[in-house]
Amino acid sequence: MKKNVKKAINLMLIAGMITGTAVGCSSKHNSSESSKNNASFNSKGLPIVKKPIKLKVLTTRWGSMGDSFTKNKWLQDLETKTNVKIKWEVKSLNDWGEKKSIMLAGGDLPDIAIGNQTFGDTDILQNQSMFIAVDDLVNKYMPNYAKALEEMPELKKAVTFPDGKMYSLGKNLPSRPKSEAQPVINKKWLDKLGMKTPTNLDELYNVLLAFKTKDPNGNGKADEIPITGAKDIQLNLLNPFGITDLNSSNMMVKDDGSLVYYPTSNEYKEGIKWLHKLYAAGIIDKEIFTQDDTMYNGKCQDPKGARVGFTYQWTPDAVFGKWSDQYEAIAPIKGPDGKQYAPGDPNGVYSIQRNEAEITSSCKHPEVAARWLDQFYTGEASIQNFWGAIGTVINKGNDGTYTLNDPPKGTSADAWYWDQSLRDFGPKYVSKDFQSKIKLSSKSGDGLKVELSKLSDPYITKPFPNVMYTSEESEDLTTLTTDIGKYVQITRAQWVTKGNIDQQWDAYVKKLKDMGLDKLTKIRTDAYNRYQKVK
Structure with missing residues (x-):
């Protein structure tokens, strides 16, 4: 019985790998070739593309939280600034396990996946052809994230897979307790x-x-x-x-x-x-x-x-x-x-996590996806995707400091943050200087x-x-x-x-x-x- 189960699992994995390479652009997708074929792409500065491009982004949420976070003003302004239009696909974690298995088996993945509850270590390792190794993309198109990895060695350790490559992006949350x-x-x-x-x-x-x-x-x-x-x-x-x-x-x-x-x-x-x-x-x-x-x-x-x-x-x-x-x-x-x-953790409890974002092999423009994700790795972007937008949840003072506004009456602070932002999920990095x-x-x-x-x-x-x-x-x-x-x-x-x-x-x-x-x-x-x- 054990041998038959193991054989069935192996066949499923092989089928998944074949499907993954057949859909969209394969894991061997060359970002340099993609950028050459995309004359609209800007390797630096904004907008990321001269002509609007749509990316499909999948994320998961607890229970029935829904997609209210997509109204976050920072996320909406990002579309205008980058010319990258996002089609959000939000799934409940209540039944995500079953839906995820079907998605991986069929190979019909979004361009980007966000949140460490969406795809985990095993999902990526067992379907590696479906997820792009981002090392080259980070070096070429992600200066904010590259700086984060340099400043925080523990983040680099956390996101490095056993073969020495990075198949997902990590995060470092702001204002985390040590214990x-x-x-x-x-x-x-x-x-x-x-x-x-x-x-x-x-x-x-x-x-x-x-x-x-x-x-x-x-x-x-x-x-x-x-x-x-x-x-x-x-x-x-x-x-x-x-x-x-x-x-x-x-x-x-x-x-x-x-x-x-x-x-x-x-x-x-x-x-x-x-x-x-x-x-x-x-x-x-x-x-x-x-x-x-x-x-x-x-x-x-x-x-x-x-x-x-x-x-x-x-x-x-x-x-x-x-x-x-x-x-x-x-x-x-x-x-x-x-x-x-x-x-506890001297870097903050559960502050450093991997698998906060993946670029899949279905993505036709991984360099665009990489540059879009890199925008999340500034201090201001990170706090707005952890608590909520400046002007709504956060108040930016004339002295350059940031404070949190009180939640609406009858709403807890934590519930408000989840309603207004990606909260715990997604790319983030707050340096020690910005934290102050x-x-x-x-x-x-x-x-x-x-x-x-x-x-x-x-x-x-x-x-x-x-x-x-x-x-x-x-x-x-x-x-x-x-x-x-x-x-x-x-x-x-x-x-x-x-x-x-x-x-x-x-x-x-x-x-x-x-x-x-x-x-x-x-x-x-x-x-x-x-x-x-x-x-």
Whole structure:
């Protein structure tokens, strides 16, 4: 059965490759020849073409967001300035997986695809003939993006595929916090109980035990939940032990640069013992291993009153609704070694991403597409495609600074930004110099998170980066991470709820090795080493 499935997949890939080379211009399309045949093309300055050209641009959006972002004044002005007219095709991510498979199988691709949720690493690697390697285009026609790659080596590393070429363009978002989820505590409960903000594990335990036993919400019921959260909180609670996992790889980069699969580390073992202590005392929510976001949010926003004492969140107001003013973010809890650790990225959390734009082999004028995309890589273009247009969402001051206007009444800032811009998706680059010109409110939205992040910024660990894998590595990883990851999750839940980790540890490690752990770590290590070598 396994051989037949693999054979079918190979036949589909071959068919896709054949179709990809047959449609439009092939991956061997020569941009120099195209520009020679297009007498209207200007290699520098604006307009990009003397006579209007239409490009078909595909992007995806969450849920039913629609295409309101296309009314962004910067995007509309870009058409006038460049003479490149855009036919937007906007797809919902709700059913994009199925539609994407059909599109790739048929080879009927747009000229440009935008957004890292539209086509991912595997889509590009398995249909490589359908996507143009942009290296030459960047050197010839994309000075803004070329400068970004030079100024930010991490961006160049992120967008370089295993064969050393670039098949997609990347981004660097503006005003990103350095830390991810932070510890959030009910300050009102602390004050009522006369307790100080906890700084280490012992203090945290005593505070949480008091939350459980002393009725801090004052309703006469033992309905307080000292700790709850979505499933990721299990790992957040291990932060004091030096375990952070920004990109969900189960890999930890040690201070000496070595890599460790942390579910087999001593730090992990000691952290699980700590979680069992909390669970045995009734401090951890009994449903923490099974609840989804809806259940979690319901507890945080119980209309009868605040019930949650401690969790990890982006910002306190992210989940607590009308009880938000009771909560505050605090500094990372000190671990057994007296140190503090926080998950994050010195360049900004999830700021650097690849696959934000691709030029497909269906594009008849890749040089025009490249020059059009390069217009997105200025500071002003980037902030207008992240928040919204200047004059609408953004106010440009006489001193050259940029501030965000308040959203319409009844609309959240984040919803407004998504309505007015490409937001997280699409090409962007903000240099350090331009970043200093952006002035955000420290009381809400992105500015609030940047401010709160300062509590954790000094303690950020080096993350295992978002590395690139070959098709073969990806295929092996899919099986290995599914089987091994499931086993790790099951044993973690058992040890947190029932204990006995010391007695079962050696057998657990042996089982992981029997399941292919050495192969998994080698794949991760090989990809990491390739990433490090990119210059």
